[in-house]
Amino acid sequence: MAANTEVTGTARSRSVTLRILPPGLYAGRASKVLERSLLVSRKMWLVFVSGIVEPAVYLLAFQIGFGRLVTEVVGPGGEVMSYAAFVASALMVASAMNGAVYDATFNVFFKIRHARTYEGMLATPVGPVDIAMGEVSWSMLRGGLYAVAFLAIMTLLGLSGSPWVVLLVPVALLVAFTFAALGMACVTFIRTVSQFDYIQLAVMPLFLFSATFYPLSVYPEPLRPVVQLSPLYHGVELARQLSVGVVDPALLGHVGYLAALAALGLWVTSRRLAGLLLR
Amino acid sequence: MAAAGERSARELSPLVSAKALVKRFGEVEAVRGIDVEVFKGEAFGFLGPNGAGKSSAMRMVGCVSPRSDGDLRVLDMDPQIDGPSIRARLGVVPQEDNLDTELSIRQNLQVYGRYFGLSRAHVRAKATELMEFAQLTERADDEVDTLSGGMKRRLTIARSLVNDPDLLLLDEPTTGLDPQARHLLWDRLFRLKQLGVTLLITTHYMDEAEQLCDRLVIMDNGRIVAEGSPPELIASYSTREVLELRFAPGESGDVASTVDGLADRVEVLPDRVLLYTENGEAALSATHARGVQPLSCLVRRSTLEDVFLRLTGRTLVD
Numbered sequence: 001m002a003a004n005t006e007v008t009g010t011a012r013s014r015s016v017t018l019r020i021l022p023p024g025l026y027a028g029r030a031s032k033v034l035e036r037s038l039l040v041s042r043k044m045w046l047v048f049v050s051g052i053v054e055p056a057v058y059l060l061a062f063q064i065g066f067g068r069l070v071t072e073v074v075g076p077g078g079e080v081m082s083y084a085a086f087v088a089s090a091l092m093v094a095s096a097m098n099g100a101v102y103d104a105t106f107n108v109f110f111k112i113r114h115a116r117t118y119e120g121m122l123a124t125p126v127g128p129v130d131i132a133m134g135e136v137s138w139s140m141l142r143g144g145l146y147a148v149a150f151l152a153i154m155t156l157l158g159l160s161g162s163p164w165v166v167l168l169v170p171v172a173l174l175v176a177f178t179f180a181a182l183g184m185a186c187v188t189f190i191r192t193v194s195q196f197d198y199i200q201l202a203v204m205p206l207f208l209f210s211a212t213f214y215p216l217s218v219y220p221e222p223l224r225p226v227v228q229l230s231p232l233y234h235g236v237e238l239a240r241q242l243s244v245g246v247v248d249p250a251l252l253g254h255v256g257y258l259a260a261l262a263a264l265g266l267w268v269t270s271r272r273l274a275g276l277l278l279r
Numbered sequence: 280m281a282a283a284g285e286r287s288a289r290e291l292s293p294l295v296s297a298k299a300l301v302k303r304f305g306e307v308e309a310v311r312g313i314d315v316e317v318f319k320g321e322a323f324g325f326l327g328p329n330g331a332g333k334s335s336a337m338r339m340v341g342c343v344s345p346r347s348d349g350d351l352r353v354l355d356m357d358p359q360i361d362g363p364s365i366r367a368r369l370g371v372v373p374q375e376d377n378l379d380t381e382l383s384i385r386q387n388l389q390v391y392g393r394y395f396g397l398s399r400a401h402v403r404a405k406a407t408e409l410m411e412f413a414q415l416t417e418r419a420d421d422e423v424d425t426l427s428g429g430m431k432r433r434l435t436i437a438r439s440l441v442n443d444p445d446l447l448l449l450d451e452p453t454t455g456l457d458p459q460a461r462h463l464l465w466d467r468l469f470r471l472k473q474l475g476v477t478l479l480i481t482t483h484y485m486d487e488a489e490q491l492c493d494r495l496v497i498m499d500n501g502r503i504v505a506e507g508s509p510p511e512l513i514a515s516y517s518t519r520e521v522l523e524l525r526f527a528p529g530e531s532g533d534v535a536s537t538v539d540g541l542a543d544r545v546e547v548l549p550d551r552v553l554l555y556t557e558n559g560e561a562a563l564s565a566t567h568a569r570g571v572q573p574l575s576c577l578v579r580r581s582t583l584e585d586v587f588l589r590l591t592g593r594t595l596v597d
Contacts, residue, residue, distance in 0.1 A: 024342070024358075024359065024360065024361070024362030024363060025362075026363075027363035029394060029396060032390075032393045032394050032396070033394075035390070035393055036379070036382070036390045036393075039382065039386060039390065040381045040382065043381075115377070115379070115380050115381075116375070116377035117377065117379055117381075119343075119373065119377045120373075120377040120378070120379065120391070121394055122343050123341060123343060123366065123369070123371040123373070124366055124367075124391065124394035124395055124442075125363035125364070125366050125367045125394065125395060125396065126363075126394045127362070127363060277343070278343050278344060278345070279304070279344060
């Protein structure tokens with residue numbers, strides 16, 4: 001009875017979320033956790049520059065090098081497109097993935113194991129779900145920022161073929177959010193720095209084999225479902241289709257898969273943070 | 280539910296109320312059924328050796344550790360259900376500093392205030408006020424890592440006050456600090472007490488407990504072994520004075536039988552014999568009369584440390 005009398009104005013607006021989460025783990029303060037990251041990021045401009053330069057160099061390499069050898073491929077809609085443009089949208093999604101994974105793993109590991117940042121937060125109303133959502137949102141913004149810069153370079157190089165290309169930004173944000181959530185979930189299981197190699201071991205093949213550099217049809221039939229398990233594959237398909245303006249229901253499937261994985265990542269992260277820090 | 284009645288009930292109802300509270304970590308029972316009540320305006324202490332269960336008890340009160348058994352009410356709410364609402368009104372000073380090393384001193388206070396949902400303008404003013412209180416104004420824009428241990432501790436205490444808490448939880452607030460820093464901290468904590476802030480302190484420093492606590496419990500091995508104000512505890516578990524006789528190592532054992540009956544209680548240590556007595560000087564004359572010749576002797580008032588050692592033993596616990 002007493003618990004029900006504690007309803008304030010802000011509490012009412014988050015009552016829906018509270019209903020589906022265990023009591024006490026969420027306080028509707030994820031935005032405050034995000035605010036902290038934004039404040040810290042003011043000092044990290046160099047990281048942003050490097051994060052944007054890296055994919056730009058890739059783009060140039062494809063434009064100048066591979067583009068000469070492999071000039072044209074068949075795009076998602078069956079139309080012929082330049083190989084550089086075919087790869088460009090995929091690289092944009094991959095750069096969103098890299099930015100998000102980097103942030104959600106190294107930085108989060110430091111905060112869990114060394115700086116005890118989250119323990120400080122958990123002494124306030126902030127709960128593990130707030131932390132998971134705030135941190136993943138930040139990683140998403142960071143990954144998204146890389147993607148926007150990438151998109152600008154793509155456009156400058158004449159590699160974006162349709163007005164639909166603006167939709168690549170939300171695609172990049174979704175991919176970044178999904179990978180940040182999955183990355184953060186993984187990092188809660190990591191105890192030592194050397195175990196980061198496992199994450200690299202997972203990200204590298206994802207980058208290479210998620211139909212990033214060639215279409216899914218290149219793989220033999222039995223192997224395709226395996227490739228389709230890769231979240232990056234779904235991001236790449238979304239981006240590639242939209243970059244040439246092929247809009248069909250398949251897009252929804254890709255979005256759904258990514259969103260489901262993002263939810264899973266958030267759930268695991270919250271449970272693990274609670275298990276690690278609220279013992 | 281008359282308004283007046285409700286108000287007085289609120290004044291009297293404890294801020295923290297634990298009944299048969301238990302905390303288990305797998306097989307290990309860290310807290311083995313403790314009963315505690317802390318009232319408004321009190322400075323209440325958990326005193327005990329390392330591993331006594333003080334911090335585990337504190338973490339349960341702080342709503343960052345679910346209880347394994349028993350009852351716990353904090354600010355008249357259940358930590359298991361109302362964790363965020365309770366924590367909104369608590370201030371927490373953890374055993375180990377967990378300041379945000381990626382932020383400046385001012386930002387640490389401001390960002391922490393934002394976790395409580397306070398407005399930007401409010402936390403800006405509050406940060407300035409708290410830096411004044413913690414004597415850190417000059418260091419406002421410095422990195423946390425450049426601060427000394429004492430300064431970090433002061434900042435942690437300042438941070439715990441950002442939400443004007445009803446109850447302040449301090450887990451070994453002065454461990455690892457030099458005497459100057461400790462006295463400065465005690466001074467700040469005493470000021471808070473004067474302002475009516477309820478303090479819940481864990482410590483293994485007797486002087487700290489005597490300085491700050493109105494009432495305390497001594498914990499050992501997960502249980503409460505004694506409860507009361509520092510003078511009450513001394514009165515019931517020790518004597519008014521203690522006579523300390525120092526001997527060359529190994530010789531103290533021979534003296535034990537000689538001084539038998541001269542004090543309420545005699546404790547023989549490898550290099551010392553302690554006589555717990557109402558009158559230390561009288562006991563000293565009596566020992567001289569029996570021909571005891573110590574290397575040195577000292578008559579002193581009994582302290583909480585004597586109570587503590589009597590109740591929790593002299594064996595080292597790690």
